[in-house]
Amino acid sequence: MTETTTHRAGLGEDAASTMRPILHYTARNTWLNDPNGLVWHDGLYHLFYQNNPFDNVWGNMSWGHATSTDLLHWTEHPVAIACDEEEDVFSGSIVVDHGNTSGFGTEEDPALVAIYTSAFKEGSTHQGTQAQSLAFSTDGGMTWSKYAGNPVLGRGSAHFRDPKVFRYEGSAGACWVMVAVEAQHQQVVMYRSANLKDWEYLSTFGPANSSEGEWECPDLFPLPVDGNPENVKWVLVVNVNPGAVAGGSGGQYFVGHFDGVQFTADPDSLVSPDADGSTDLRQCLWLDWGRDYYAAVSFSNTPDNRRIMIGWMNNWDYANSLPTAPWRSGMSLAREVELATVEGLPRLVQRPVLPLVLPLDSGVPKSTFQDVELHDSVLELPDAMPGSALLIEAEILPGSVRSIAFRLLCAPDGSAATVLSFDPVTSQLTLDRRTSGNTAFHEKFASAESAPVKLDGGVLRLRIIVDQSVEVFAQDGRVVLSDLVFPLPGSLGTDLRVEGGTATILKLVVSSLS
Template identity: 85%
Template structure:
């Protein structure tokens, strides 16, 4: 079986408008979008994804495939589940069928079972509809067979898709639970099954909160609050396009309870519409306040009940126009998610999965007043990690200039405004922004200081910036396309005095 390993761009690609990211997965020379079928099996993480095997724009939807042992370095494999004359293979999930409930494997050697959306074409007897189908693998995910009895669940709907399946155990026994969407109705629909083949309707959730576009790619999982196994809440993730807080695509979530039949959101997770029917998007719960984190879902079968998510690092507003070649689109870094008490309420915190090595502090306990301090440049062939603890003090703004030109003419700006308590990522002058009218943008999120301290973890990877603030309680992710040679970085304090308690810059590869 032919395999290709993703690497930083070689000499032949350096003349391209952008350099391939180092730690963010990209397909070698094709298009990708939503992550699908995330599963860990026999010590290997499997990333399946929406893929056009024949081009670097959306189309011919099939499941691409990559594997990793560390969630940072990925090996690309041939297409796993291919489209054919009757169906495109839309999003879905994979479970390890412990117990062999489906009969596709054995109890001692369980099959991997993919539950995916069949988007039926005109030649199919199911034309014009979307329904859920199965494929199975008995060789640890390397080859797949479609189930002869497909589809296994339909509603006669043209927009019923994106099944996420998990094993649920309750007082009434164990079963498989599916969360899927009626996309254009802004509804999550839940079903259960004993064998992954026969499904029974359970309940519906939604519409709620952000409903300005189609709901897609749901996920539902339990997490202990503050690590307390006696205080478990459920998190329902619902991705949305368009209508996200930063515009276009994005992911929202709800915290609540699930009893095996119905998900009930906590009242503090719900944002009522005003008298005019408008919902304040700034009050909704967002996975990411940036423009480029969508279709995020979590791994099945992760070790030690860890909850690890990956999203598509793109936005449907401009996805097919990104100035990259021959590849187009990347995945986000993997993020471990937990529930923590924030202002008395359970909220998600996200921490990127990163290499363990760190650099030495570039700054320690330095007082800055209307000052610019140069930081190490980003390096070709490496990602850059900036970790900072800053007391803004009397300063109005603390700003980082990333992937900047040596003459100061261009950069991506990450800034914290102490007056408004907002963190802003500004890519309007980041380099190549003219390829699409909606790309040049500024994103911001509310950030509450912790004991007067701003804590940042920023990953700059060739053509992207991911910002994790306050321990991952607030996240901002944006694509950027700096011009060749724009690698400079600095930190600037304006309008008063701030103390940089610690600042570490590391090169990651």
């Protein structure tokens, strides 16, 4: 079996290839989109994903495959579950069948079971419909066999897809639960099964909140609030396209209760339509306020019950037009998610999975600024380094300034930069890529996204990862903004600008990660 490690820019690659990120997964020379089948098994995180094995645009949907021990270093494997003359293989999930309920493995050596959407082609028995099918692996996820009894669940629908399956044990008994979507009806539909093959309908949720576009890639999981096992809430993630807060694709979520049959959203998770029937999208709950975080789902079977998510770092508005070759599109950083009390309500907080500690003797280039006052001035920060990603961690007391702005990936002549700014008056954090470099490849790419950020004790806390993209985690992950950028050649400059008063840099650390 041939394998290829995570692909990074190097000698012999053209300009488009040198736009590969360092920390974010990309396929070697093909297209990818939705992450699916995320599972941890025998020490490996398995990232399966929608993949076109033959080209770098959407089509021929199959499951690509990569593995990692730390969610940062990835090894790409051959296509796992391939399309054929009958079906395209759309999104889904994987479970470790510990009890061998399916009979595909043994109790001592459980099979991995993939539940995926068969998008049936013209001429097939089920042409024109989407239904749920199974594949299984008995060698740790490296080779897969499609179940002879496919499909195992259909509704006669052309848009019934994206099954996320998990093991439920609670008041309704022990069973497998599937959440899938009727995409064009903006509904999450739920089923249960004892053996992963025979499914019984449970309930439907939706439409709710952002419901103008198609609903896709749902996820449902429990989380303790503030780490308290006596206070557990359920989170329902629903990705929507179009209809996201920043335009195009994005992921919304609801907090509520699941009793093994039905999910009920808390009233504070729901937004009532305005008098004209429209919904204020900025009142909805969003995984990410940027343009480029979609189809996010979580890993199954993770150690210590950690809830870790990965999203597709792209937007259907311009996905097929990204100026890269031969690869196109990549994944977000893995994010660990928790429920915390925010302004009295349970809300998701997200933290990127990065090395927790970078000691002084680690060899990682690092610069630290502490207790620095800036008055209508510019603080020059270390340049980004070719072949590395930049990590900026900041605690800033804005005081009464008019604006605080990080200029990232600045061109040598100052003509281009990505700007992350905070306005203390409006409490808005804005990520602006309109002058970030190459934005002309699609009319919808140049954009500026903003999110409301409430300061704690007057302090703005930011964690910024710059890696041919910008992912911003504000206030310990309560607010996240993610955007792709395509800077001009040589655009490595970084600075911090304060306008309209004095701000205090309590602490600012810039690290180079390679």
